[in-house]
Amino acid sequence: MPMTWNGSPFSEASLGFLQIPAWLGRNAIQLIKELGAVFLFFLRGLVLIFQYPFQIRKIIQQIYFIGVKSIFVILLVGIFTGMVLGLQGYYTLVKFGSEGVLGGMVALSIIRELGPVLTAIMIIGRAGSAMAAEIGIMRISEQIDALVTMDISPIRYLFSPRIVASVVSFPLLTALFDVIGIIGGYLSGVLLLGVNSGIYVSRMEGLVGMNDIVGGFYKALGFGLIVVTICCYQGFYVHTRREGFGAKGVSLATTSAVVISSVCVLITDYVMTSFLL
Amino acid sequence: MQTPLIEFRKVSKRFDGKPVLDRVDLSVYPGQVTTLIGKSGVGKSVTLKLIIGLLDPDSGQILFEGRDIGRMSRKERRQMRERFNFMFQHNALFDSMTVFENIALPLQEKTRLNKRDIEERVRSKLESLDLLGIEFKYPSQISGGMQKRVALARALISDPQVVLFDEPTTGLDPMRKNSVLSMITHNQRNFGFTAILVSHDVPDVLYISNRVAIIEQNRIIYEGSPHGLEQSQQSVVKEFIYSLEALKKDICGLPDRSELEKAYMKAVHAWHTAGTFGVLVFRIKDYRAIEEEIGEFGAFEVLNTLAERLRSYVGSWNYIYGRYDQNTIVCLLPGLENKEACEPVLWRLAEDLQAQTVFQPNQYTTYCYEFSVVAGCIIGSDSMQLDELVQAAQPELKTLVRLSCAQTTNRGSYA
Numbered sequence: 001m002p003m004t005w006n007g008s009p010f011s012e013a014s015l016g017f018l019q020i021p022a023w024l025g026r027n028a029i030q031l032i033k034e035l036g037a038v039f040l041f042f043l044r045g046l047v048l049i050f051q052y053p054f055q056i057r058k059i060i061q062q063i064y065f066i067g068v069k070s071i072f073v074i075l076l077v078g079i080f081t082g083m084v085l086g087l088q089g090y091y092t093l094v095k096f097g098s099e100g101v102l103g104g105m106v107a108l109s110i111i112r113e114l115g116p117v118l119t120a121i122m123i124i125g126r127a128g129s130a131m132a133a134e135i136g137i138m139r140i141s142e143q144i145d146a147l148v149t150m151d152i153s154p155i156r157y158l159f160s161p162r163i164v165a166s167v168v169s170f171p172l173l174t175a176l177f178d179v180i181g182i183i184g185g186y187l188s189g190v191l192l193l194g195v196n197s198g199i200y201v202s203r204m205e206g207l208v209g210m211n212d213i214v215g216g217f218y219k220a221l222g223f224g225l226i227v228v229t230i231c232c233y234q235g236f237y238v239h240t241r242r243e244g245f246g247a248k249g250v251s252l253a254t255t256s257a258v259v260i261s262s263v264c265v266l267i268t269d270y271v272m273t274s275f276l277l
Numbered sequence: 278m279q280t281p282l283i284e285f286r287k288v289s290k291r292f293d294g295k296p297v298l299d300r301v302d303l304s305v306y307p308g309q310v311t312t313l314i315g316k317s318g319v320g321k322s323v324t325l326k327l328i329i330g331l332l333d334p335d336s337g338q339i340l341f342e343g344r345d346i347g348r349m350s351r352k353e354r355r356q357m358r359e360r361f362n363f364m365f366q367h368n369a370l371f372d373s374m375t376v377f378e379n380i381a382l383p384l385q386e387k388t389r390l391n392k393r394d395i396e397e398r399v400r401s402k403l404e405s406l407d408l409l410g411i412e413f414k415y416p417s418q419i420s421g422g423m424q425k426r427v428a429l430a431r432a433l434i435s436d437p438q439v440v441l442f443d444e445p446t447t448g449l450d451p452m453r454k455n456s457v458l459s460m461i462t463h464n465q466r467n468f469g470f471t472a473i474l475v476s477h478d479v480p481d482v483l484y485i486s487n488r489v490a491i492i493e494q495n496r497i498i499y500e501g502s503p504h505g506l507e508q509s510q511q512s513v514v515k516e517f518i519y520s521l522e523a524l525k526k527d528i529c530g531l532p533d534r535s536e537l538e539k540a541y542m543k544a545v546h547a548w549h550t551a552g553t554f555g556v557l558v559f560r561i562k563d564y565r566a567i568e569e570e571i572g573e574f575g576a577f578e579v580l581n582t583l584a585e586r587l588r589s590y591v592g593s594w595n596y597i598y599g600r601y602d603q604n605t606i607v608c609l610l611p612g613l614e615n616k617e618a619c620e621p622v623l624w625r626l627a628e629d630l631q632a633q634t635v636f637q638p639n640q641y642t643t644y645c646y647e648f649s650v651v652a653g654c655i656i657g658s659d660s661m662q663l664d665e666l667v668q669a670a671q672p673e674l675k676t677l678v679r680l681s682c683a684q685t686t687n688r689g690s691y692a
Contacts, residue, residue, distance in 0.1 A: 134373075142369035149329050149363035150383045150435075151355060157386070 041155070041236070042229045045163050048156035058161040066127045066162070067169030071176065073122050078177040081114055082106060082184020089185070090193045099189075103200035104207030106185030107178075111208060111216045113269070115178040119170065120223035120265045124258055128231040131162060132257035135235030136250035144236070159232045163225065170224030171217050178216065215276040222272060223265050230264060231257040280343065282307040282439070282471055283328055288337035290323055297323050299495035300337065305488075310465055310472040312482050315492035321475040322366065324492070325441045328473065329363050330354060359387070362437035366444040366475075368428040370416040376427050377403075377412040383435045402430045406460065422453040429457065433464055440465075442474045446482075454478060458485055531584050537599030537607060538663050544597055544609070545659045555613030556657040557591075557622070558670040559583060559677065562649050564604030570646035575635070580604075582633050583650060590626050601667055609657065616673070619654040623677065626652075630678040638682050649679030 085106045093099045135158055138144050147154045182204065189195040234257040238249045281304035290298040297320040305311045313321045326332040327339060330346065339346045341357055349357065362383075370379050377399055384395045403409050406426045411419050416427065425445060432440055442461065446454040458478070462485045465472050476482040483489060483503040491499040491506075491514060499506060499514050506514060532540065561567065561583065567576040584606060587598065591608060598608035613619055630650070634640050653673030657666050 138371075141372070142365050142367060143371055145326075145331055146363070146365060146369035146371075148331060149358070149361065149441075150387065151358045152383075152386045 038229060038233050041159075041233050042163075042225070044155050045159040045229070045232070048153060049160045049164055051156060055156075055161050058157075059164045062161045062165030063168050065130075066123065066165045067173060070123055070126050070169070070173055073126055074119060074173050074177050075180055077118055077122055078115075078180030079184040079187075081118060081177075082110065082181035082186075083188040084184075085109055085114070085181070086185035086188035086193070090189050090195065099193075099195055100199045101203050101207070102185065102189045102195050103182075103202075103204035106189070107182050107204040107208045108212060110181035110185075111178050111212050113273070115174045115181060116170075116216050116219035116223055117265060117269050119174045119177045119220065120227055121262055123170065123173065124227050124231070124261050124265070128227050128261055129254050129258050131228070131231040132235040132254045133250055135232055136238035136253045139236060139238050140246055140250060154236070159228075159236070162228050162232060166224035166228040167221060170227075171220040174216060174220035211276075215272075218276070219269060219272050222268055226264050226268060227261045230261040234260070279306050281305055281340070282342060283473075284338075284340040284343075285324075285327075286338040286340065288327065288334045288339060290320070290327065290332065290335050296495050298327075298334075298492075301492075301495075301497055303490055303497055303500065305471060305473055307471050308469050309487035310462070310474060310485055311488040311490065312474045312476055312486040313490050313492060314476060314479055314482070317477075319492045320495060321492055322443050325363070325443050325473060325475060329361055329441060330358060360438040362432040362435060362440050364428050364432040364440065364442045364445055366447060368416070368424045370424060370427060370431070372416050375413050375415055376408065376419065379416070379427060380430045380434050383431065387435065398434065399430075402434055406430050422449055422457075425449060425453070425457055426460070429460060429464075433468070436468060437470060439471045439473070442472060442476075444475050444477065446476060446478050454481070458482065461485060530588065531580075531606065532599035534599065534601055537597070537601065540597045540599070541609065541663050544611075553612075553614055554657045555610040555616070555619040556655050556666045556670055557587075557608040557610065557619060557652065558601075558654075558667055558674065559587065559606040559608070559650060559652045560674060561604040562651060567646060567648050571641065571644065579635050579648070579650070580606075582635050583630065586626060586629050586633070590622055590629075601663075605667070607663070607667060613656060616654045616656055623652055623654060627677045636678055636680050638680060641680075641682065645680070645682035647680055647682050650677045651675060652677040 086102065089102050089105045089109075090099055093102055093105070135144075138158070144154045144158075147157055186197070186200060190197045190200050234253040235250075238253040239245070241249045241252060243249075244252050283303075283305040285301050285303035287300040287302065288298055289296065289300055301320075301324070303324070313324055315321050323332060327334055333347070341349075344353075346354065346357070371382070374382070380399045380402060381395050384390055384398060388395075390398070399412075400409075403412055406429060408423065408426055408430060411423060416424055419427070429445065432442075445461065446457050449457060458481060461472060461474070464470075474482060474486070483506065486503055488501065489499065489503050489506050490497050498511060499509055561576075561579055564576060564580075567579065587606065587608060591598070591610060596608055596610050598606060601607045610619065610622075630636060638645055651674040653670045653675060655666070655670045655673055661669070
């Protein structure tokens with residue numbers, strides 16, 4: 001069941017500071033339960049990917065929805081992120097006379113951090129919210145119950161193809177973001193501000209290592225799994241929300257899906273970065 | 278005796294502490310249509326969801342072919358569920374899929390049929406349910422009646438052994454409702470599946486049912502044949518069967534016989550001290566024939582007109598009146614000392630009724646059926662039962678008003 005805070009430590013029934021630890025404890029237990037439920041949901045989805053017959057058609061449909069349909073927004077965000085980085089980087093580096101490393105700086109920033117994080121956040125906004133809303137509506141209109149009565153596992157039918165699609169789409173879109181971002185940096189740094197193009201490229205080649213690319217790839221993969229699990233989970237269990245049912249419940253589930261997955265992406269980014277560096 | 282296919286043994290289910298089903302026992306026999314009826318919110322849909330496993334009981338056992346579902350392994354449950362299908366109250370069609378895809382889904386997901394076979398089976402089902410031509414439309418693009426039929430097609434496409442129908446006719450016009458009920462019956466006869474229906478369409482649904490269960494106040498208060506239902510003396514059971522009659526009673530404002538008898542018994546003591554009372558008996562002759570010849574609504578209009586006009590003439594008295602039987606209205610007027618005293622009431626009533634449209638032959642342009650209303654008056658005594666009063670009034674009955682198709686007059690003996 002999607003988590004909600006269990007009351008307030010300062011409510012009428014729980015006066016006094018001694019109630020605060022109890023309130024914290026209650027919510028901590030609730031949080032742990034919630035994390036366990038999300039993890040089990042993910043595991044079931046993961047295992048059911050391999051159940052025969054494979055859902056190739058549905059996976060392709062989801063790759064199209066999550067991946068292909070996100071290309072334009074990724075291109076747009078990627079190019080402007082790269083251009084802004086080029087611009088800001090140039091004016092900072094020029095103070096130290098090291099504008100030559102602009103290519104390396106732009107490439108490293110994008111490949112290591114901005115590429116995976118911004119791609120994930122863009123996909124959350126475009127596809128993650130849609131996933132939560134679609135599955136939520138299916139839940140409240142008994143379509144998920146209909147699948148159960150037809151002996152079709154709703155987790156396998158709705159969640160598993162989306163896991164595969166995310167695993168495929170997130171790294172590819174991140175790679176696209178990286179390339180477009182670097183080109184954006186080139187446009188502003190080289191074409192607008194006059195940095196030498198050869199130096200831009202050679203410094204980039206020199207500074208970016210395979211481990212940076214692999215690290216960015218791992219991050220994209222991790223973000224993909226986190227986003228798809230949280231968004232599908234929020235939609236799937238929309239009927240168990242205490243704060244709202246029906247359309248309101250779906251709207252709350254969609255908001256929670258976007259907020260929780262964005263926060264989790266940023267937290268995971270920090271954790272993964274600390275391990276990868 | 279036949280073994281039940283599905284059996285509830287002391288099944289209870291609560292939601293947020295509120296009991297929905299309380300120690301319910303129910304038996305569903307193979308190859309039969311079992312109908313669950315009851316008011317809204319008494320747990321009919323919950324019963325279906327318990328059967329198919331969408332919900333689990335809090336206590337008690339649900340047996341399928343004699344085996345406790347709760348003790349079945351996951352594999353056994355899946356095997357059992359493969360033999361079931363469910364038609365949801367609000368259809369639960371997949372709104373992002375076309376009609377064709379909706380119906381084909383169980384076959385695509387649960388069978389190894391090739392694309393061509395699936396297409397053939399779906400087309401045949403579409404044809405049998407008169408749905409050809411809409412297969413590439415989305416559920417939101419078709420009418421509610423069509424959506425019901427699509428849901429029915431989807432429920433039947435995998436040839437299940439048990440089909441659960443959750444209010445399959447809700448929200449349909451009478452013609453579509455009849456068509457859905459008849460589709461269920463025909464398909465049930467053709468394929469021999471066991472059907473469990475939840476419905477409010479009493480009495481229509483009773484015609485297609487082999488067994489009926491009435492749920493009331495979290496329990497099953499009747500379980501048996503529709504015929505046995507008619508014989509039942511329980512007031513709640515009667516309320517369901519005669520729900521249509523109850524509507525007629527409400528519209529006419531006529532108390533039924535039991536209410537009339539109660540009112541008579543209560544009032545007779547008071548009238549005893551006040552003096553004698555008049556007993557007016559009105560009878561629509563050949564009421565059933567009127568229903569058959571000019572229609573149920575026409576016959577009801579005659580009854581309603583008679584009740585309405587009578588009420589307007591005796592309204593100033595402290596009167597008691599009601600429907601003694603299907604075509605007899607009895608009215609008791611206190612303070613009358615001889616039967617001549619009630620004659621003016623009958624005369625004025627006769628004159629008024631003659632002017633009413635239901636007694637005008639030109640109202641029956643397509644088919645006219647001659648009928649009459651007879652009336653009589655006696656002076657009652659408190660020592661007599663209501664039945665005795667009505668019997669005593671029989672010789673006094675004279676034509677009050679009649680419909681004569683050939684003649685221009687409709688005057689009776691009171692004119």
